[in-house]
Amino acid sequence: MKFGIIVFPGSNCDLDAYHLVKDVLKKEASYIWWEETDLSGYDALILPGGFSYGDYLRAGAIARFTPVMGAVIQFARQGGLVLGICNGFQVLTEAGLLPGALYRNAHLQFRCGWTYVRVENHTLPFTGAARPDQVLKIPVAHGDGNYYVGPEVLRRLKKNRQIVLRYVDAAGRESAAANPNGSLDHIAAVCNESGNVLGMMPHPERAGEALLGSEDGLVIFRSLLQYFDQRGGGSGD
Amino acid sequence: MTETGRHLWRRLGLNDGEYERICADLGREPNRVELNMYSVMWSEHCSYKHSKSTLRLFPTSGPRVLLGPGENAGVVDIGGGWAVAFKIESHNHPSAIEPYQGAATGVGGIIRDIFTLGARPVALLNSLRFGSLEDARVRYLFDNVVAGIGGYGNCIGIPTVAGEIAFEPCYQDNPLVNAMCVGLLPVEKLVLGQAPGAGNLVVLVGARTGRDGIHGVTFASEELSEASAERRPAVQVGDPFLEKLLLEASLEVIAGGLAVGVQDLGGAGLTCAVTETAARSGSGMELELDKVPLREAGMSPLEIMVSESQERMLFIIEPGRFNDAAKVFRRWGLSFAVIGRVTADGWITVKHGGRTVARVPAASVAGGAPLYEPDSREPEYYRERQSVDPLDYPAVEDCTEALLEVLGSPDVASKQWVWRRYDYMVRTCTVQGPGGDAAVIRLRETGQALALAVDGNGRHTYLDPYRGGMMAVAEATRNLACTGAEPIGITDCLNFGNPEKPEIFWQFRRAVEGMSEACRVLEVPVVGGNVSFYNEVEGEAIYPTPVVGAVGLLENPDQQCDIAFKKAGDLLYLAGSSTVSLGGSQFIKVIHQAVAGSLPPVDLALEKRLQKLLVQAVRAGLLSSAHDLSDGGLAVALAESCIAGGLGAQVTLPGHPRPELPLFGEGPSRAIVSVKAAAREKLLALAAKLEVPLLFLGEVGGDKLSISVTHVPVVDVTIFELKKIYEESIPCIMEQ
C-alpha cells in the first residue's frame, strides 16, 4: 500500500506522517509537492498538519487553491482514500470535500496536549480496526479547531454517521472540559458521505510510538491497511 | 568636528573618542551613511564593547566543540558525523514595546541563527521574566509574549519544549524575553558566516526590505524611558510562513553545497551581514543597493543599509552555482536578488543610483569598536542584604499552609497555562515535553537523544552574583543529569542593567566569574551566547539575570528518567548536599515578602559527583524518578513529583528547631530520587563509590504527601489539593 503525503508551502507535520508510515508501519510513502497534478499510483493520500500559507486569512483557505488540490478532489470523487489531519482537515473543509468549517478555538488560545476521542463509527476504512466506542488517546495542537456546521447539515451528519470521533474524557464521557476547542457537539472528526474522506483535528501520527506517550493513533492507520488488504489492493483510481 | 556633527554622532550613540577612531580608520570624516553603519555596528548590541573582555573568562573549548563563540551559534559534536548547534538570544526591548511581535521576532531571529549554519532546528526554549502579575499591564505583556512565542514557533513547526518563567517587580516595565534554538546538522555540511573568494555573488534572499526596525540595535543599547519611546523604530512584524520557506530553501542550498558562506540578517540588518561576513574572510564587497528588493518606494541608501526587516538571509555563492541555487529559491517561492560581489580589497563599497554612497573597511566596522573595561564597584545593598538572617523572621505556624502558598506562587506554580499554547510535540521527537526538569528529544538521525534546559535566578544573582552565576550553571546542567543526560555544552544570555554604572558592571563581572568557575569544574564549555545590557527603566535596573541554556546527550533514549513518582513502595532518597539556606529563597519571598539573606556555599566538586551519580544511575536503570531541588526546596520538589506521578509519599526528615529550613531551604547540588527496593543496594554502592551522600527520606505511596521532622508531622496534604493549587494558580490569575 502506498501513501502520498501532500506538502503545501507551510506544511510542517509532513515529516511526521512520513516517518510514521515509513519507519513505524514500514509501508511505502512519498511526498507530493503542491504543484503536482498526477496522483496515479497512490492508494491513500494524507494531507498533513501545519500552517499552509501561514494559515493567513483562514486556516486552509489558500492551500485549497493549489494545483494538487484539483487532483485530490478528483482522487476523492473516484473513491480514493483521503485523510486530512489538523491543517489537512481545514484544507478539506475549505475545498468542500468535507462539510462544516473550523474556526478559532472558543478560548481563543492555541492548544497543544493530549486528548481522548471516542470512535463513533467503526465501520469506515479509517476506523475498521477500532472497537465500537473505543477511546483513543491522541494529542491535538491547533488554534482553529472549533468545528461548526449549520443545524441542517448537522442532522444529516448524524443520520449518515459522518461524525467519526468525538472529544471525551479518559472514561469516554463527553464534557466541556474534555473538549479542547469548543467544537460543536464535541466533534473531532468527520467524513464525507461516502466515507472515503476523513478529516480529524487530533494528530494520529503523533501517537504512534510508546516512547512518545501513546500508540492509539495507529488504530487509524492500521484500519487503512486492513481495509486495503481486505479489498485486495486496488488503488483509488 | 563641527558642533552639528557632534550632535549627529552623539545622537547615534557614539562618543567623541569613537568618532575620532572612525575618522582614523577611514582616513577622513564619514558621510551620513557611513556614520550610521558605524553607529549600528559599534552599538553595544553588536560590538560587545563593554562585555567582550569579561566574556573571555568563559572556558569555550573542549573535545566536542566544533565552533565556539564568535559565529552565529555554537556547534558541538555528538559523534557519528552529527553535531548540535544552539544559541540563546534576548529580545527584551522589542518585547517591552510590542510583546507579541517582539517575542515572535525574537524566536524568528534565533531560528535563523541556527539554520544559517546548515543545521535543521529541532527545538525551541525560552526564558521569561515579568513584573508582578497583580499588574494589568504585566498580565498583558505576559499573555502576549507567550502568544507571540507560540505564534511563531507553532507556525514554523519547531517544537517549543522547555522554558522557565519568573515574576519579580524589577521586571515590571522591562520584561526579559530570551529565546533559544537547537539544531542538528551533519558535521560536513557546516557552513560559516563568511564571504570568501573575490568575484563570488552576494545574494539577498527572503523578505523585501522595508523601513522597519531602523536603528533597532541602537535602541536596544540604551535605557528605556519616555524619550526612547518617541525614538523607537517602526515595530517589526514577524512572518513565520516566510521563514519556514526560507528555512527549507536555505537548508536545501546548503545541503547541495551551493553556498560558500551564509549569514542571517538580524540586528543592524544588511550592514551587519555584509561587514561581518567580509571581515571574517578578510575580503570586501561591492554592493548595488538598487538591486535590493524593497517593500516601500523611495527608501534611501541609509535606510536600506540599517533596516532590520525580518526573514532575510545573505548567501555568498560562486557564479557557477548561482543557477542551481536560484532554482531552489524559486521552487520555494522566495524572492532573491544578486546585490553585489565579493572583492579582495577589504572594503565595503556601497553604490546607489550610480554613485558611491559609502566606502568603509569591513574589519573596522565589524570589529574595530573600542573595547572598554568599565569601572567596577560593589553596590551598597550587597553587604546589607547578605547580613540578614532569614531565621530572624517569625516562625510559620502551619507548614502545610506555607507549602500550599509557595506551591501556588506564580514562580513555582505549574506553567501549563503557558506551554499548552506551544506546540511541543511537532516533529514527533518529544520524549519529555515541558513540565519536568529538562526536555528530552530523540534524534531520529542518530538514535540518540538530547536533554535541554534553561535556567537562571535573578534574585540569587542579585544577592550574590558570584554564587548566583555558579548556581545558574549548576542548576541547568543538573537538570540535564536528572534525565540521565551528560551535559555537552551551554549557551548563555546575560541580562543586566547599564554597564557604564560601576555597580552594574560589578554584578556582571562577578556573575561571569562565577559561571566560568562552574563551567571549568563541571567541564562544560560555553559555546555561544548573548549579552543584553541597559535593561533599566528610568534608572532602575533589573536584577542581574544570567540565563543558562544547557544541552545534554543521552546515548539511548530508552534510558532516561523523569520527575514523576512511579510506584508505591519505591524508596526515596535525597542525593547530594545537605547544606541549605533560606537566603534569597522562594519561601522568604512568598511568606515574608523579602529578598534577603546569604546564599548557601556552592561545592562544585560535589555538584560534579552528584551529576555523575545521576547519569550513571539512570543509565544503569536504577532510578524510578529523579528531580532536581530548586525553587521552594525539598517540600516543593516532593510535591511536584507527587503531582506528576499522581502518587503520594511519606517522608521523615532529621530534626531541626525550625522546620522551614529543611522543608523550604534552597541550595545547589541536591536531587530527590526514588528507587525500587530491589535497586537500593546498587544505588547505595554507586553513591558510595562516587562519594555522594544519600539521605533516606521515606517511601512513595498513598494519596497524600506527609512530612515529619523528627517524627513531628509538619506537612500533611492530599495530592488532589496540591495539584489543584499548583495547576490552577496561573490560569486563575490570568483569566480573572
Next chain:
Amino acid sequence: MLWKARIEITLKKEVLDPQGAAVENALKALHYNNVKQVRIGKYMELYLEAEEREAGAKQVEEMCRRLLANPVIEDFSYTLTEAER
C-alpha cells in the same frame, strides 16, 4: 480606472463569536457597561483596476465568494470607491 475596495467579513449571526465575547467582557471590566453585542470580523482593503464600477464590484463579489470569506461561517459586504492615483 483604479478602485479601492473595502471589504468587511463578519461571522454569521448564528455562529458564536468567542472573540467578540472576550472583547465585550474586557470592555465591561474597564467599566464600559453601556456596550453590548460586540462582534469581531475582518476588514480588508485592496485596490483594483476596472473599466467600470460594475465590473469591479462583480470581481470583488467573486473574490469574496471564492477566497476571502468562508460561506459556511461568514458573511461579507463591501464598498467600492474611486481611488486617487
Next chain:
Amino acid sequence: MLWKARIEITLKKEVLDPQGAAVENALKALHYNNVKQVRIGKYMELYLEAEEREAGAKQVEEMCRRLLANPVIEDFSYTLTEAER
C-alpha cells in the same frame, strides 16, 4: 439612544502585513492580476447607549485607544449610526 459603532482597525502603513501579502499572492494565483496593495485588518461592530452622538463617539474613540486597537502598530477609524431597537 442606542448607537451602532462600526470600527475598522488597520495596520499602520509602514508595518509589514504578511497576511495581506499572502492573500494578494493567492488572488494573483487565481488570475486576479489587476489587484494590488491588499491589507488585512479587523472589523468590529458593537452597540452602545449614549445620550448624544458626540458622547458616543468620544467613548468609541477612547475604547479604541485603550483596548480595541494596538496603538503601537495599528490605526483605527469608526462610524456611528443610530440603531433601531
